[in-house]
Amino acid sequence: MNFKSGHLLGLEYVERDDIELILKTTKSFREILDRPIKKVPTLQGKTVVNLFFEPSTRTRISFELAEKRLSADSVNFSSSTSSVKKGETLLDTARNIEAMKIDMVVIRHQSPGAAHFLALNLDANIINAGDGAHEHPTQGLLDMVTIAEQHKTFEGLRVGIVGDIAHSRVALSNIHGLLKMGAKVTLCGPATLIPREIDKLGVEVSYNIDDLIQNVDVLNVLRIQLERQDSGFFPSLREYHNYFGITRERLEKATRPITIMHPGPINRGVEIASDVADSEHSVILNQVTNGVAVRMAILYLLAGGEHDTN
Amino acid sequence: MTQIKKMQNPMTKYQTLSGKLLIRDVHVLDPAEKLNSGLHVVIEKGKIGSIGKAAPDGFDGEVISAGDALLLPGMIDIHVHLREPGREDEETIKSGTLAAASGGFTAVACMPNTDPAIDNQEVVNFIREEAKPLLVDVYPVAAITKAREGKELAPIAEMAEAGAVGISDDGSPVMNAEIMRRALEYSKMFDIPVMGHEEDSNLCKNRHMHEGFYSTKLGIPGIPSVSEEIMVARDIMLAEYTGGKFHVCHISTRGSIDLVRQAKAKGIPVTCEVTPHHFTLTDQAVESFDTNTKMNPPLRSADDRAAILEGLRDGTIDVIASDHAPHSIEEKEAEYIYAPFGITGLETGWGLIVSELLDKKIIELEDVYRLCVEKPRQILNLPVPRIKTGDQANLSLLDLRTAWRLSEKPSYSRSKNTPFGERPLKGRSLAVINKGMIFRNI
Numbered sequence: 001m002n003f004k005s006g007h008l009l010g011l012e013y014v015e016r017d018d019i020e021l022i023l024k025t026t027k028s029f030r031e032i033l034d035r036p037i038k039k040v041p042t043l044q045g046k047t048v049v050n051l052f053f054e055p056s057t058r059t060r061i062s063f064e065l066a067e068k069r070l071s072a073d074s075v076n077f078s079s080s081t082s083s084v085k086k087g088e089t090l091l092d093t094a095r096n097i098e099a100m101k102i103d104m105v106v107i108r109h110q111s112p113g114a115a116h117f118l119a120l121n122l123d124a125n126i127i128n129a130g131d132g133a134h135e136h137p138t139q140g141l142l143d144m145v146t147i148a149e150q151h152k153t154f155e156g157l158r159v160g161i162v163g164d165i166a167h168s169r170v171a172l173s174n175i176h177g178l179l180k181m182g183a184k185v186t187l188c189g190p191a192t193l194i195p196r197e198i199d200k201l202g203v204e205v206s207y208n209i210d211d212l213i214q215n216v217d218v219l220n221v222l223r224i225q226l227e228r229q230d231s232g233f234f235p236s237l238r239e240y241h242n243y244f245g246i247t248r249e250r251l252e253k254a255t256r257p258i259t260i261m262h263p264g265p266i267n268r269g270v271e272i273a274s275d276v277a278d279s280e281h282s283v284i285l286n287q288v289t290n291g292v293a294v295r296m297a298i299l300y301l302l303a304g305g306e307h308d309t310n
Numbered sequence: 311m312t313q314i315k316k317m318q319n320p321m322t323k324y325q326t327l328s329g330k331l332l333i334r335d336v337h338v339l340d341p342a343e344k345l346n347s348g349l350h351v352v353i354e355k356g357k358i359g360s361i362g363k364a365a366p367d368g369f370d371g372e373v374i375s376a377g378d379a380l381l382l383p384g385m386i387d388i389h390v391h392l393r394e395p396g397r398e399d400e401e402t403i404k405s406g407t408l409a410a411a412s413g414g415f416t417a418v419a420c421m422p423n424t425d426p427a428i429d430n431q432e433v434v435n436f437i438r439e440e441a442k443p444l445l446v447d448v449y450p451v452a453a454i455t456k457a458r459e460g461k462e463l464a465p466i467a468e469m470a471e472a473g474a475v476g477i478s479d480d481g482s483p484v485m486n487a488e489i490m491r492r493a494l495e496y497s498k499m500f501d502i503p504v505m506g507h508e509e510d511s512n513l514c515k516n517r518h519m520h521e522g523f524y525s526t527k528l529g530i531p532g533i534p535s536v537s538e539e540i541m542v543a544r545d546i547m548l549a550e551y552t553g554g555k556f557h558v559c560h561i562s563t564r565g566s567i568d569l570v571r572q573a574k575a576k577g578i579p580v581t582c583e584v585t586p587h588h589f590t591l592t593d594q595a596v597e598s599f600d601t602n603t604k605m606n607p608p609l610r611s612a613d614d615r616a617a618i619l620e621g622l623r624d625g626t627i628d629v630i631a632s633d634h635a636p637h638s639i640e641e642k643e644a645e646y647i648y649a650p651f652g653i654t655g656l657e658t659g660w661g662l663i664v665s666e667l668l669d670k671k672i673i674e675l676e677d678v679y680r681l682c683v684e685k686p687r688q689i690l691n692l693p694v695p696r697i698k699t700g701d702q703a704n705l706s707l708l709d710l711r712t713a714w715r716l717s718e719k720p721s722y723s724r725s726k727n728t729p730f731g732e733r734p735l736k737g738r739s740l741a742v743i744n745k746g747m748i749f750r751n752i
Contacts, residue, residue: 012527090645111645112529113599132647134529169529195526 007119007126008298010135011176019144019180025297026145026290032069033293042300043072048104049097052078052129056108058264058288059129059139063106066295072104090114091121098122104302107131125302133167138298139263140173142291144181146283147218149290150259154181160212162188162244163222163271164233166195170263174220175201188212189222189244192233209244213251218259221246224271237270247273257281264288323408323722324445324747327356330371331748333707336381340697341679351381353703356746361699374752376707376740380675383695384416384704384744385682387656389480389505389559389583389631392418392448395436396425401636401724403437407446408722409634409656411749414706414739417447418656419690422458423481429453429464434472445747449475449690451505454493460484463492470500475690478505480559481606483541485511490545494554503555503581503689506545508566509607513537518647520593520608528596530646533608539565546573546580557689558582560633562607564617571626581689582621583629586655586662587729589618589672595729601642601649602729605635619672628685632659636725654723657716658730664710664737707741714738719751 001007003014011019032040048067052060060076067074077097090109097105105122107115108129115128130136144154151157159178165171165187178185179202186204187194194205206212213219224240234240251258260272260282268274277284331353338349338361345361352359352366360366387410393401401409403420410418420437422428428437434450441448452474453464458481466477477497484490484506493504514533519525521532542558546569549556561567561582573580587605592612595603603609621627635652642649663682667673673681687694695704717731719738741750 089640089643091643109645111647113646116599117645132529133531172527172529196521196532197523198526200523201527 001116001119006302007115008137008302009115009119009126009128011137011140011173011180012135014137016180019141019177022141022294022297022301023145023148025301026141026293029296029300030290030293032296033289039069039071041071042305043067043070043303046072046103046303047101048072048074048106048299049102050074050076051093051097051105051107052076053107053109053114054130056130059108062288062291063129063295065292066299069292070296070299072299090117094118094122098124104299127298127302130169133169135173136169137173138291138295139170140177141298142287142294143174143220143261143263144177145290145294146261146287147259149286150283151217154178154183157183157218158186158216159183159218159220160186160188160216161220161222162209162212162246164193164224164228165189165198165222166193167225167228168222170222175203179203186212186216190234190240193228209246210250210253213254213258216258218261219246220261220263221272223263223265224267241270245271245273246276248275248279251276259283261287321443323411324749327353327703327743327746327748330354330359330369332366332369332371332373333381334365334373334375336376336379336707338381338697339675339679340383341676342684342694343696343698345697351697353743356703358697358699358701358703361697374707374741378710379740380708380710381697382679382706382708383683383697384742385414385706386417386419386686387415387632387634387659388419388629388686388690390418390420390634390656391423391636391652392420393636394424394440395433399724400638403440403448404444405722405724406634406636406656407441407444407448409654410446411742412720412722412739412751413656413658414660414708414742415446415656416704416706416742416744417449419449419451419475421451421478421480422453427453427458428469428474429456429458431465431468431472434469434474438473445742445744445749447744449473449692451476451478451480453477454479454484454504455489458482460486460489463489463496466496467500470502474502475692476503476505476557478507478559480505480507483507483509483511487544487548491548491552494548494552494556498552498554501555501691503557505557505559506541507559508541508545509533509537510540513540518604518608519596520610522593522611524593524596530596533606535563535565535610535614538563538607539569542566542569546570546578549580550576550578553579556580560585560588560607560631561618561627562588562610563614567617567621567626571621574626581628581685582626583631583686584618584622584627585631585633586659586666587653589615589622590662590666591729599646600729601644601646602653602727604646604649604651605633605653606651622667622673622677622681628681628689630659630663630681631686632656636723637727638725642727652727654725654728657721657723658728658735660708660739661714661735661737662730665735668710669736702745703743705743706739707743708737709740710737712736712738
């Protein structure tokens with residue numbers, strides 16, 4: 001089920017021309033965010049439900065803001081546990097919500113494929129806001145929008161993604177999107193956090209962050225979860241920081257400035273040093289702003305809008 | 311034990327063979343009787359009568375004109391989950407054996423992960439009593455350990471005496487090598503196999519599909535091939551050391567098949583089975599996120615599937631068994647990581663054997679006899695039925711040409727969790743005969 005069929009399930013399923021359309025549309029919405037009055041009537045009368053089965057603050061707020069700025073009616077459903085544990089199936093939950101006449105569903109869920117499951121079973125447009133370690137397509141898109149603000153073209157652009165690749169939906173969405181646009185992607189992290197056969201997607205793999213830094217234009221630094229240490233993927237956060245942490249010292253060895261990105265929330269002093277996160281090459285807060293604009297563009301395009309926001 | 315409403319009486323689907331029945335012009339295949347040609351077979355009161363090149367003159371009983379169908383001694387499926395006692399909403403001994411009959415089988419061996427488990431003589435007796443009036447023979451496989459917990463040996467001698475044909479903790483591995491060693495030693499006294507569910511539970515905990523390119527792409531935690539291979543290697547070594555009979559259930563990886571091939575070459579008493587879904591599908595099928603692609607062992611890589619086909623061809627694989635695992639709709643209609651493992655298989659097995667193995671020239675008809683009739687019974691020390699005048703008729707009448715889909719035909723399993731419901735299949739069972747009864751799909 002691709003983007004043209006009315007859902008955003010993952011960047012694997014979005015064609016290059018659609019990615020270009022989304023990036024272009026985002027630009028128009030980005031301008032709206034700088035206006036004194038940030039609200040447009042584009043989605044008036046449309047109802048969106050944000051279905052969050054996993055704790056999330058920034059993604060949910062970002063979607064909510066996007067919905068509100070487009071004048072959609074939005075409702076939130078949050079549950080820290082899956083409905084299955086309460087005895088209700090995801091399908092039941094979704095059907096109930098649809099019975100309330102909803103046009104679009106934004107879903108965040110721990111299980112890969114949860115968004116596909118809804119797309120198969122409901123008539124509403126489905127937007128995947130993260131399904132397990134599968135995809136997080138709006139994050140991938142906002143990362144690309146942010147990169148496009150800093151670099152002229154994706155063709156030949158060298159992007160490094162650093163950290164816990166194995167448990168990251170951000171990494172997969174970035175990989176699919178960036179490769180489609182012609183960028184070169186290298187993954188870097190402890191061997192225990194690089195999933196098997198990922199090179200078959202068309203990416204390079206490196207275990208040495210200093211080598212990587214010599215060869216990239218952009219570094220996307222992923223969050224390291226404390227629980228990965230507890231489950232034995234690496235011995236300690238300290239050791240992780242010493243071998244993979246992005247520090248000013250390391251970046252100074254690069255021959256040219258590197259754009260620093262992070263999907264947030266950041267663990268200062270673990271995957272990224274504070275001074276790097278706050279440096280002039282860091283675009284971490286631009287990512288957050290672009291996140292709202294990208295989500296506005298997605299809602300608008302899926303609701304059937306053409307590329308003309310005037 | 312929960313009692314759900316009784317389904318239709320299966321006995322109405324079985325007809326007693328009181329009179330005479332002629333199966334006209336059918337390809338009779340029984341290598342043990344050196345039969346492999348078009349013949350006419352008469353069945354009288356449930357026993358095999360004349361077998362001849364010409365149809366009997368003036369035959370006055372019922373006639374089945376089978377066209378170019380195949381008549382085999384009854385096929386057996388030695389790996390099914392009948393769910394009774396405990397989950398009668400998903401399957402019962404009656405419904406599961408009806409599914410078996412409809413799928414072309416006259417016998418099944420049922421796995422002990424029921425509730426309560428088949429870990430004592432009473433449950434063995436219960437299953438055998440329930441199955442007595444049914445057309446399909448039901449052979450219980452008993453648990454290796456109490457409650458299938460992998461800790462203490464279950465009363466294996468008592469259960470073998472009551473009729474258990476093998477032991478297995480299927481669904482769970484025996485992680486403790488000492489317990490596995492004792493099971494292989496103890497079972498020697500009854501000459502029954504230890505049927506291993508081979509996986510290292512440390513390597514597969516909270517994992518949901520084969521680990522490889524597709525698990526990486528789908529972000530689903532993967533079960534590595536070595537999780538199975540480590541245990542197959544361990545248990546082959548224990549079988550060699552103890553001399554116990556070891557059977558690998560639902561083998562799924564190239565490495566495991568290589569290990570079994572090497573062990574057989576060394577003369578170690580090891581056998582193995584493969585499921586139709588493992589010889590048909592690969593992990594690519596999980597891209598649909600359809601929970602009917604979730605089973606354990608998981609659908610493996612294309613290379614593993616190629617090794618399975620080689621193993622079927624060269625005889626390393628001894629048995630085709632379905633691992634028929636019924637689950638309720640509400641359990642299966644869940645998110646991928648919350649859905650239980652397992653699919654039904656009794657009613658689609660023959661269609662997949664014809665479509666994927668015979669039509670594609672992976673195996674010959676004689677191999678079907680070996681894989682579905684002879685070897686599985688030899689592993690469980692059961693007599694192999696013969697197509698021989700005077701013997702009880704125990705027969706599978708199998709079509710090799712009909713194109714069909716499970717969704718268009720009556721299905722007898724209480725559960726519908728199969729990825730093959732809409733798949734075009736070729737070859738359907740026409741009828742089975744056993745214990746003086748006939749079940750027909752025609």
